[in-house]
Amino acid sequence: xxxxxxxxxxxxxxxxxxxxxxLKLVLIHDRANVSPQFLEMIKSEIIKVISSYMDIDExxxxxxxxxxxxxxxxxxxxxxxxxxxxxxxxxxxx
Amino acid sequence: MGExxxxxxxxxxxxKTTTTANIGTGLALAGQKVVLVDTDIGLRNLDVVMxxxxxxxxxxxxxxxxxxxxxxxxxxxKRYEGLYLLPAAQTRDKTxxxxxxxxxxxxxxxxxxxxxxxDCPAGIEQGFKNxxxxxxxxxxxxxxxxxxxxxxxxxxxxxxANELRNPKxxxxxxxxxxxxxxxxxxxxxxxDILAIGLIGVVPDDERIVVSTNRGEPVINDEKSxxxxxxxxxxxxxxxxxxxxxxxxxxxxxxxxxxxxxxLKAD
Ligand SMILES: Nc1ncnc2c1ncn2[C@@H]1O[C@H](COP(=O)(O)OP(=O)(O)O)[C@@H](O)[C@H]1O
Ligand SMILES: [Mg+2]
Numbered sequence: 437x438x439x440x441x442x443x444x445x446x447x448x449x450x451x452x453x454x455x456x457x458x459l460k461l462v463l464i465h466d467r468a469n470v471s472p473q474f475l476e477m478i479k480s481e482i483i484k485v486i487s488s489y490m491d492i493d494e495x496x497x498x499x500x501x502x503x504x505x506x507x508x509x510x511x512x513x514x515x516x517x518x519x520x521x522x523x524x525x526x527x528x529x530x
Numbered sequence: 531m532g533e534x535x536x537x538x539x540x541x542x543x544x545x546k547t548t549t550t551a552n553i554g555t556g557l558a559l560a561g562q563k564v565v566l567v568d569t570d571i572g573l574r575n576l577d578v579v580m581x582x583x584x585x586x587x588x589x590x591x592x593x594x595x596x597x598x599x600x601x602x603x604x605x606x607x608k609r610y611e612g613l614y615l616l617p618a619a620q621t622r623d624k625t626x627x628x629x630x631x632x633x634x635x636x637x638x639x640x641x642x643x644x645x646x647x648x649d650c651p652a653g654i655e656q657g658f659k660n661x662x663x664x665x666x667x668x669x670x671x672x673x674x675x676x677x678x679x680x681x682x683x684x685x686x687x688x689x690x691a692n693e694l695r696n697p698k699x700x701x702x703x704x705x706x707x708x709x710x711x712x713x714x715x716x717x718x719x720x721x722d723i724l725a726i727g728l729i730g731v732v733p734d735d736e737r738i739v740v741s742t743n744r745g746e747p748v749i750n751d752e753k754s755x756x757x758x759x760x761x762x763x764x765x766x767x768x769x770x771x772x773x774x775x776x777x778x779x780x781x782x783x784x785x786x787x788x789x790x791x792x793l794k795a796d
Contacts, residue, residue: 450712455676456719462676463683463723 491524532640536665540681542652545702550649555747556764558613562644570651574618581745591619594631629663636664668697698729730763
Protein backbone atom coordinates (compact mmCIF):
# COMPACT_ATOMS: atom_id res chain seq x y z
CA UNK A 437 0.00 0.00 0.00
CA UNK A 438 1.36 3.38 -1.00
CA UNK A 439 0.59 6.56 0.82
CA UNK A 440 0.48 9.80 -1.02
CA UNK A 441 1.70 12.21 1.65
CA UNK A 442 0.71 15.24 -0.32
CA UNK A 443 -2.84 13.98 -0.45
CA UNK A 444 -3.02 13.03 3.22
CA UNK A 445 -1.87 16.45 4.30
CA UNK A 446 -4.03 18.08 1.70
CA UNK A 447 -1.04 19.76 0.08
CA UNK A 448 -1.95 21.12 -3.29
CA UNK A 449 0.18 21.02 -6.36
CA UNK A 450 2.12 24.21 -7.10
CA UNK A 451 -0.05 26.60 -9.05
CA UNK A 452 2.73 27.00 -11.60
CA UNK A 453 2.69 23.27 -12.33
CA UNK A 454 -1.05 23.41 -12.79
CA UNK A 455 -0.57 26.35 -15.14
CA UNK A 456 2.06 24.50 -17.13
CA UNK A 457 -0.05 21.35 -17.49
CA UNK A 458 -3.10 23.30 -18.57
CA LEU A 459 -1.07 25.28 -21.08
CA LYS A 460 0.47 22.20 -22.62
CA LEU A 461 -2.95 20.71 -23.11
CA VAL A 462 -4.56 23.78 -24.56
CA LEU A 463 -1.65 24.36 -26.92
CA ILE A 464 -1.93 20.88 -28.37
CA HIS A 465 -5.44 21.78 -29.45
CA ASP A 466 -4.53 25.28 -30.58
CA ARG A 467 -1.61 24.04 -32.63
CA ALA A 468 -3.64 21.25 -34.25
CA ASN A 469 -6.33 23.76 -35.18
CA VAL A 470 -3.82 26.11 -36.72
CA SER A 471 -3.08 23.49 -39.36
CA PRO A 472 -6.32 21.91 -40.56
CA GLN A 473 -4.29 19.35 -42.50
CA PHE A 474 -2.90 17.92 -39.27
CA LEU A 475 -5.69 15.46 -38.45
CA GLU A 476 -6.22 14.64 -42.12
CA MET A 477 -2.60 13.61 -42.39
CA ILE A 478 -2.85 11.35 -39.35
CA LYS A 479 -6.08 9.95 -40.70
CA SER A 480 -4.65 8.91 -44.05
CA GLU A 481 -1.59 7.35 -42.40
CA ILE A 482 -3.79 5.35 -40.02
CA ILE A 483 -5.93 4.12 -42.89
CA LYS A 484 -2.81 3.01 -44.71
CA VAL A 485 -1.51 0.97 -41.76
CA ILE A 486 -4.78 -0.57 -40.59
CA SER A 487 -5.88 -1.45 -44.12
CA SER A 488 -3.16 -4.02 -44.48
CA TYR A 489 -4.66 -5.95 -41.57
CA MET A 490 -8.34 -5.14 -41.72
CA ASP A 491 -11.01 -4.10 -44.09
CA ILE A 492 -12.26 -0.81 -42.63
CA ASP A 493 -15.04 1.62 -43.41
CA GLU A 494 -13.00 4.66 -44.34
CA UNK A 495 -15.97 6.97 -44.70
CA UNK A 496 -17.07 6.36 -41.11
CA UNK A 497 -13.62 6.75 -39.62
CA UNK A 498 -13.62 9.36 -36.88
CA UNK A 499 -10.51 10.83 -35.37
CA UNK A 500 -10.28 13.57 -32.74
CA UNK A 501 -7.89 15.22 -30.38
CA UNK A 502 -9.37 15.04 -26.89
CA UNK A 503 -8.17 14.69 -23.33
CA UNK A 504 -8.33 11.94 -20.81
CA UNK A 505 -7.51 11.45 -17.12
CA UNK A 506 -3.91 10.39 -16.63
CA UNK A 507 -2.99 7.18 -14.77
CA UNK A 508 -2.74 8.91 -11.41
CA UNK A 509 -6.24 10.25 -11.98
CA UNK A 510 -5.01 13.76 -11.12
CA UNK A 511 -4.32 15.41 -14.40
CA UNK A 512 -5.66 15.50 -17.86
CA UNK A 513 -3.42 14.42 -20.67
CA UNK A 514 -4.02 14.89 -24.36
CA UNK A 515 -5.37 11.85 -26.16
CA UNK A 516 -5.87 10.93 -29.75
CA UNK A 517 -9.25 9.29 -30.12
CA UNK A 518 -9.92 7.17 -33.17
CA UNK A 519 -13.06 5.24 -34.00
CA UNK A 520 -12.48 2.88 -36.92
CA UNK A 521 -15.40 0.68 -37.98
CA UNK A 522 -14.11 -2.73 -39.11
CA UNK A 523 -15.85 -4.52 -41.96
CA UNK A 524 -13.72 -7.61 -41.94
CA UNK A 525 -10.43 -8.83 -40.51
CA UNK A 526 -8.08 -10.25 -43.06
CA UNK A 527 -7.28 -13.89 -42.51
CA UNK A 528 -3.54 -13.92 -43.00
CA UNK A 529 -3.06 -10.69 -41.19
CA UNK A 530 -1.62 -9.26 -44.39
CA MET B 531 20.35 49.51 -44.75
CA GLY B 532 18.38 49.44 -41.51
CA GLU B 533 16.38 46.71 -39.89
CA UNK B 534 12.67 46.58 -39.05
CA UNK B 535 11.76 44.86 -35.78
CA UNK B 536 8.12 44.31 -34.85
CA UNK B 537 7.21 44.09 -31.14
CA UNK B 538 4.14 41.90 -30.82
CA UNK B 539 2.25 39.67 -28.37
CA UNK B 540 -1.28 38.72 -29.26
CA UNK B 541 -2.59 39.58 -25.83
CA UNK B 542 -2.96 43.23 -24.86
CA UNK B 543 -1.38 44.91 -21.87
CA UNK B 544 1.69 42.68 -21.63
CA UNK B 545 4.24 45.42 -22.34
CA LYS B 546 4.63 45.95 -26.09
CA THR B 547 4.50 49.73 -25.93
CA THR B 548 6.72 49.94 -22.85
CA THR B 549 9.24 47.65 -24.54
CA THR B 550 9.20 49.57 -27.83
CA ALA B 551 9.88 52.82 -25.98
CA ASN B 552 12.72 51.38 -23.91
CA ILE B 553 14.49 49.40 -26.61
CA GLY B 554 14.20 52.36 -28.96
CA THR B 555 15.66 54.76 -26.42
CA GLY B 556 18.41 52.27 -25.59
CA LEU B 557 19.39 51.86 -29.24
CA ALA B 558 19.48 55.64 -29.68
CA LEU B 559 21.67 55.96 -26.58
CA ALA B 560 23.96 53.41 -28.21
CA GLY B 561 24.40 55.78 -31.14
CA GLN B 562 21.88 54.29 -33.56
CA LYS B 563 19.36 56.18 -35.67
CA VAL B 564 15.96 54.87 -34.61
CA VAL B 565 12.33 55.37 -35.62
CA LEU B 566 9.51 54.11 -33.40
CA VAL B 567 6.34 53.44 -35.36
CA ASP B 568 3.07 53.23 -33.43
CA THR B 569 0.66 51.06 -35.45
CA ASP B 570 -2.02 50.95 -32.77
CA ILE B 571 -4.34 53.19 -34.76
CA GLY B 572 -7.24 54.46 -32.67
CA LEU B 573 -5.53 53.56 -29.41
CA ARG B 574 -2.21 55.32 -29.65
CA ASN B 575 -0.04 55.25 -26.55
CA LEU B 576 3.58 55.24 -27.55
CA ASP B 577 3.47 59.05 -27.68
CA VAL B 578 2.50 59.37 -24.01
CA VAL B 579 4.86 56.62 -22.86
CA MET B 580 7.65 58.56 -24.61
CA UNK B 581 6.40 61.91 -23.29
CA UNK B 582 6.03 63.28 -26.81
CA UNK B 583 2.24 63.66 -26.92
CA UNK B 584 2.29 67.43 -27.17
CA UNK B 585 4.38 67.53 -30.29
CA UNK B 586 2.22 65.56 -32.71
CA UNK B 587 1.30 67.29 -35.95
CA UNK B 588 0.94 64.52 -38.52
CA UNK B 589 0.52 60.78 -38.03
CA UNK B 590 0.94 57.38 -39.70
CA UNK B 591 -2.31 57.63 -41.65
CA UNK B 592 -1.39 61.09 -42.95
CA UNK B 593 1.85 59.58 -44.24
CA UNK B 594 0.41 56.53 -45.99
CA UNK B 595 -2.37 58.63 -47.51
CA UNK B 596 0.24 60.96 -48.94
CA UNK B 597 -1.08 63.90 -46.95
CA UNK B 598 2.45 64.70 -45.77
CA UNK B 599 5.98 63.40 -46.22
CA UNK B 600 7.43 60.90 -43.73
CA UNK B 601 9.97 63.47 -42.57
CA UNK B 602 7.22 65.91 -41.66
CA UNK B 603 5.43 63.37 -39.49
CA UNK B 604 8.48 62.16 -37.57
CA UNK B 605 8.78 63.71 -34.13
CA UNK B 606 12.38 64.19 -33.11
CA UNK B 607 13.01 63.33 -29.47
CA LYS B 608 15.15 66.23 -28.25
CA ARG B 609 16.45 64.26 -25.26
CA TYR B 610 18.01 61.47 -27.30
CA GLU B 611 20.08 62.08 -30.39
CA GLY B 612 18.84 59.98 -33.30
CA LEU B 613 15.45 58.99 -31.86
CA TYR B 614 12.21 59.65 -33.76
CA LEU B 615 8.56 58.75 -33.29
CA LEU B 616 5.95 58.21 -35.98
CA PRO B 617 2.69 58.39 -34.03
CA ALA B 618 -0.49 56.46 -34.82
CA ALA B 619 -3.66 58.27 -35.83
CA GLN B 620 -6.09 58.52 -32.96
CA THR B 621 -9.35 59.25 -34.75
CA ARG B 622 -9.14 56.55 -37.42
CA ASP B 623 -9.19 52.75 -37.31
CA LYS B 624 -6.88 49.89 -38.27
CA THR B 625 -8.35 49.61 -41.78
CA UNK B 626 -7.00 53.07 -42.69
CA UNK B 627 -3.66 51.39 -43.43
CA UNK B 628 -2.93 48.23 -45.40
CA UNK B 629 0.06 45.87 -45.37
CA UNK B 630 1.37 47.06 -48.76
CA UNK B 631 1.50 50.64 -47.48
CA UNK B 632 3.33 49.52 -44.35
CA UNK B 633 5.83 47.57 -46.40
CA UNK B 634 6.53 50.60 -48.55
CA UNK B 635 6.90 52.84 -45.49
CA UNK B 636 9.31 50.44 -43.78
CA UNK B 637 11.35 50.17 -46.96
CA UNK B 638 11.63 53.94 -47.12
CA UNK B 639 12.60 54.28 -43.45
CA UNK B 640 15.24 51.54 -43.73
CA UNK B 641 17.10 53.64 -46.28
CA UNK B 642 17.93 56.23 -43.67
CA UNK B 643 17.59 54.75 -40.18
CA UNK B 644 19.39 51.86 -38.47
CA UNK B 645 16.41 50.48 -36.57
CA UNK B 646 12.68 50.79 -37.14
CA UNK B 647 10.73 49.46 -34.17
CA UNK B 648 7.08 48.73 -34.87
CA ASP B 649 4.76 48.76 -31.86
CA CYS B 650 1.99 46.29 -32.69
CA PRO B 651 -1.62 46.51 -31.47
CA ALA B 652 -3.22 43.60 -29.59
CA GLY B 653 -5.00 40.94 -31.63
CA ILE B 654 -4.36 39.01 -34.83
CA GLU B 655 -6.49 41.06 -37.20
CA GLN B 656 -5.73 43.90 -39.60
CA GLY B 657 -3.57 45.83 -37.13
CA PHE B 658 -1.33 42.83 -36.59
CA LYS B 659 -1.06 42.18 -40.31
CA ASN B 660 -0.08 45.81 -40.90
CA UNK B 661 2.51 45.76 -38.14
CA UNK B 662 4.32 42.66 -39.37
CA UNK B 663 4.13 43.50 -43.09
CA UNK B 664 7.49 45.24 -43.38
CA UNK B 665 9.30 43.47 -40.53
CA UNK B 666 12.64 41.68 -40.80
CA UNK B 667 12.61 40.37 -37.23
CA UNK B 668 10.02 39.90 -34.51
CA UNK B 669 10.08 40.07 -30.73
CA UNK B 670 7.18 38.29 -29.05
CA UNK B 671 6.27 39.47 -25.57
CA UNK B 672 4.57 37.40 -22.94
CA UNK B 673 4.02 37.59 -19.21
CA UNK B 674 4.34 34.40 -17.13
CA UNK B 675 0.61 33.73 -17.28
CA UNK B 676 -1.39 31.02 -19.01
CA UNK B 677 -3.43 33.35 -21.23
CA UNK B 678 -0.45 35.44 -22.36
CA UNK B 679 1.71 32.39 -23.14
CA UNK B 680 -1.11 30.81 -25.07
CA UNK B 681 -1.57 33.92 -27.18
CA UNK B 682 2.19 34.17 -27.69
CA UNK B 683 2.20 30.63 -29.07
CA UNK B 684 -0.48 31.58 -31.56
CA UNK B 685 1.48 34.65 -32.61
CA UNK B 686 4.64 32.58 -33.12
CA UNK B 687 2.65 30.29 -35.42
CA UNK B 688 1.25 33.23 -37.38
CA UNK B 689 4.66 34.90 -37.68
CA UNK B 690 6.16 31.74 -39.08
CA ALA B 691 3.24 31.35 -41.48
CA ASN B 692 4.13 34.86 -42.67
CA GLU B 693 7.79 34.01 -43.25
CA LEU B 694 9.00 35.77 -40.11
CA ARG B 695 11.17 32.95 -38.84
CA ASN B 696 13.00 32.77 -35.52
CA PRO B 697 11.02 35.26 -33.50
CA LYS B 698 12.63 36.03 -30.14
CA UNK B 699 10.85 35.83 -26.82
CA UNK B 700 10.75 38.58 -24.21
CA UNK B 701 9.27 37.58 -20.87
CA UNK B 702 7.91 40.62 -19.05
CA UNK B 703 6.72 41.20 -15.47
CA UNK B 704 8.64 38.26 -14.04
CA UNK B 705 8.45 37.99 -10.25
CA UNK B 706 11.26 35.99 -8.74
CA UNK B 707 9.50 35.74 -5.35
CA UNK B 708 6.49 34.09 -6.95
CA UNK B 709 8.63 31.76 -9.05
CA UNK B 710 10.47 30.72 -5.89
CA UNK B 711 7.32 29.70 -4.08
CA UNK B 712 6.04 27.84 -7.11
CA UNK B 713 3.30 30.27 -7.99
CA UNK B 714 4.67 31.55 -11.26
CA UNK B 715 6.03 29.73 -14.28
CA UNK B 716 9.79 30.09 -14.54
CA UNK B 717 11.79 31.18 -17.56
CA UNK B 718 12.60 27.55 -18.27
CA UNK B 719 8.94 26.53 -18.04
CA UNK B 720 7.93 29.15 -20.59
CA UNK B 721 10.78 28.45 -23.00
CA ASP B 722 10.05 24.77 -22.71
CA ILE B 723 6.47 25.38 -23.81
CA LEU B 724 7.02 27.97 -26.54
CA ALA B 725 10.28 26.51 -27.85
CA ILE B 726 11.71 29.78 -29.17
CA GLY B 727 14.90 31.69 -28.37
CA LEU B 728 14.99 34.17 -25.51
CA ILE B 729 16.00 37.81 -25.97
CA GLY B 730 15.47 38.84 -22.36
CA VAL B 731 13.49 38.80 -19.13
CA VAL B 732 12.14 42.00 -17.60
CA PRO B 733 11.13 41.93 -13.95
CA ASP B 734 7.86 43.31 -12.68
CA ASP B 735 8.98 46.73 -11.55
CA GLU B 736 6.98 49.61 -10.11
CA ARG B 737 9.54 52.03 -11.52
CA ILE B 738 7.97 51.35 -14.91
CA VAL B 739 4.78 52.96 -13.64
CA VAL B 740 6.74 55.92 -12.28
CA SER B 741 8.65 56.35 -15.53
CA THR B 742 5.45 56.09 -17.57
CA ASN B 743 3.89 58.77 -15.35
CA ARG B 744 6.75 61.06 -16.28
CA GLY B 745 7.02 60.05 -19.93
CA GLU B 746 10.66 59.05 -19.45
CA PRO B 747 11.71 55.52 -20.44
CA VAL B 748 12.91 53.41 -17.50
CA ILE B 749 16.05 52.34 -19.39
CA ASN B 750 17.72 55.50 -18.07
CA ASP B 751 16.96 54.58 -14.47
CA GLU B 752 20.17 53.15 -13.09
CA LYS B 753 18.47 51.68 -10.04
CA SER B 754 15.67 49.94 -11.88
CA UNK B 755 15.81 46.19 -12.47
CA UNK B 756 13.62 46.63 -15.54
CA UNK B 757 16.00 49.32 -16.79
CA UNK B 758 18.94 46.94 -16.42
CA UNK B 759 17.03 44.19 -18.22
CA UNK B 760 16.24 46.53 -21.12
CA UNK B 761 19.88 47.65 -21.32
CA UNK B 762 20.89 44.00 -21.69
CA UNK B 763 18.22 43.40 -24.34
CA UNK B 764 19.47 46.36 -26.38
CA UNK B 765 22.98 44.91 -26.35
CA UNK B 766 21.63 41.52 -27.47
CA UNK B 767 19.70 43.15 -30.32
CA UNK B 768 22.96 44.71 -31.45
CA UNK B 769 24.47 41.23 -31.55
CA UNK B 770 26.38 41.13 -28.25
CA UNK B 771 26.37 38.04 -26.07
CA UNK B 772 25.06 39.12 -22.69
CA UNK B 773 24.45 36.56 -19.96
CA UNK B 774 20.93 36.43 -18.55
CA UNK B 775 20.23 37.83 -15.10
CA UNK B 776 19.22 35.15 -12.64
CA UNK B 777 15.49 34.92 -12.04
CA UNK B 778 14.47 31.41 -11.26
CA UNK B 779 15.64 28.68 -8.95
CA UNK B 780 17.54 26.60 -11.44
CA UNK B 781 19.52 29.51 -12.78
CA UNK B 782 20.15 30.81 -9.29
CA UNK B 783 21.63 27.46 -8.45
CA UNK B 784 23.83 27.47 -11.53
CA UNK B 785 25.14 30.90 -10.68
CA UNK B 786 25.91 29.88 -7.09
CA UNK B 787 27.68 26.84 -8.46
CA UNK B 788 29.69 28.96 -10.87
CA UNK B 789 30.65 31.31 -8.04
CA UNK B 790 31.73 28.35 -5.94
CA UNK B 791 33.87 27.14 -8.79
CA UNK B 792 35.29 30.61 -9.21
CA LEU B 793 33.66 31.17 -12.57
CA LYS B 794 32.27 34.61 -13.17
CA ALA B 795 28.50 34.77 -13.16
CA ASP B 796 26.33 37.61 -14.45
N1 LIG C 1 7.79 45.11 -16.20
C1 LIG C 1 6.72 45.80 -15.79
N2 LIG C 1 6.51 46.07 -14.46
C2 LIG C 1 5.44 46.77 -14.07
N3 LIG C 1 4.51 47.27 -14.90
C3 LIG C 1 4.64 47.03 -16.21
C4 LIG C 1 5.74 46.30 -16.73
N4 LIG C 1 5.60 46.23 -18.08
C5 LIG C 1 4.47 46.89 -18.39
N5 LIG C 1 3.88 47.38 -17.28
C6 LIG C 1 2.61 48.15 -17.21
O1 LIG C 1 1.61 47.36 -17.85
C7 LIG C 1 0.72 48.18 -18.58
C8 LIG C 1 0.62 47.71 -20.02
O2 LIG C 1 1.86 47.94 -20.67
P1 LIG C 1 1.92 48.36 -22.21
O3 LIG C 1 3.36 48.50 -22.55
O4 LIG C 1 1.02 49.49 -22.50
O5 LIG C 1 1.35 47.03 -22.87
P2 LIG C 1 0.81 46.76 -24.37
O6 LIG C 1 1.42 47.77 -25.26
O7 LIG C 1 1.28 45.36 -24.67
O8 LIG C 1 -0.68 46.83 -24.31
C9 LIG C 1 1.21 49.59 -18.43
O9 LIG C 1 0.46 50.23 -17.45
C10 LIG C 1 2.66 49.43 -18.01
O10 LIG C 1 3.08 50.50 -17.21
MG1 LIG D 1 0.40 49.13 -26.63
